[in-house]
Amino acid sequence: MTKNPEPRRAIAFAPAVSLPVMTNERIPKMFVTLSKRFDVVPIPLSRFNRIAYDQKVNKFARYLLFPLDELVIFFNSVRLSKKHKVALLFAENAYTSLAGGLAAKILRIPLVWDNHGNVKLFAEAMQKSSFFTSANIALERLLQGLATQIIVVSRMDKDAYVELGFDIGKFEIIPICADLQTVRKNSVDRASARARLSIPKDQKIVLFFGTLGYYPNLEAVEYIANELYPEAKKKIDNVHFYVAGGGTYPGKLPDGVHHLGFVPFDPDLCIWLSAADVCIAPLWRGVGVLTKVVDMLSAGKPAVLSPLCLKGIPELEHGVNCLVGEDSKSFTREVVRLLDDDDLQKRIARNGMDLIEQRYSWEVVGPRVWEILESIMMRTRRDR
DSSP states (O other), X not given: OOOOXXXXXXXXXXXXXXXXXXXXXXXXXXXXHHHTTSEEEEOOOOTTHHHHTOTTSOHHHHHHHHHHHHHHHHHHHHHHHHHHTOSEEEEESHHHHHHHHHHHHHHTOOEEEEOOSOHHXXXXXXXXXXXXHHHHHHHHHHHHHHOSEEEESOHHHHHHHHHTTOOGGGEEEOOOOBOHHXXXXXXXXXXXXXXXXTOOTTOEEEEEEOOTTSHHHHHHHHHIIIIIHHHHHHHSTTEEEEEEOSSOOSSOOOTTEEEEEOOOIIIIIHHHHHHOSEEEEXXXXXXXXXXXXXXXXXXXXXXXXXXXXXXXXXXXXXXXXXXXXXXXXXXXHHHHHHHTOHHHHHHHHHHHHHHHHHHSBHHHHHHHHHHHHHHHHHHHHHHO
């Protein structure tokens, strides 16, 4: 007799993700990865959520909306988890995990908190107030007690939590990953990509991407416009810089720097990656593994990176799988050097892609996430 396959377990996922997924950001890609193994029940946010976290809104209004938003997430988590008999709640970021964690305690199911970056490192990098730092560390200590498992994106983040006295036994490193299947499906040769984008074959293209609503990205575009492009065009003929990302640039960009606006990863950004000669990430503050770096390397593009990018991906090495600009002046030099050396471009690109394929793809890392969740649910059933 043929043995019936074991039914798929149901897990709750907060926050809900809009489908189809048009980005390569961690939350939607984690949702898709988990959906391949489990019946995933999405937990919707409240209609107040965007306002509560919009820095342009009056802070007192946001403070009032925050608890309402948490209550809605909490009640949605309890209601939908009961309805679908979920065995585990998987929550992204701290604020969603707070409401989800309280719901998980009431339901007596495990919580997995997917942490996107150590809050102390983030506060230091973004020069946040001591009140912000202390309050958020206190919140994360509470989450440590609620969570069965805490996922972090890098060894650097894990070590920072150890220094804060967090329970090391709860931590698991799951890095930011590339979706190689999507990249391969949408990638085309350089000539075809340029024909589709109406870009001359002889133009040298440098690509940067990231929302301008995030200040480190805006800071990077200011550097491109005011320093990198003016210096690069003196040495490289017909060089153009393209910036893909939502938000607005407050000033006037020079003729050789083009803001494309928001470009969905699938398929449009993959086409731009196919067309580019070099990709760059001139970011000087932030934490964690930068998704943009993983995307660049996964598309087989040679990249010039700031030292920040190496902190989250320790296998990155200057001259091997990337070039590193230690400051704005050396960054400019490395971009010019890479644009002027086709053999170096090919070698750096090949080694960068090998790194992603071996260590930083959902195809490789996804099964590890499944194993972690299966193990947690098995232990929970056994302990009851």
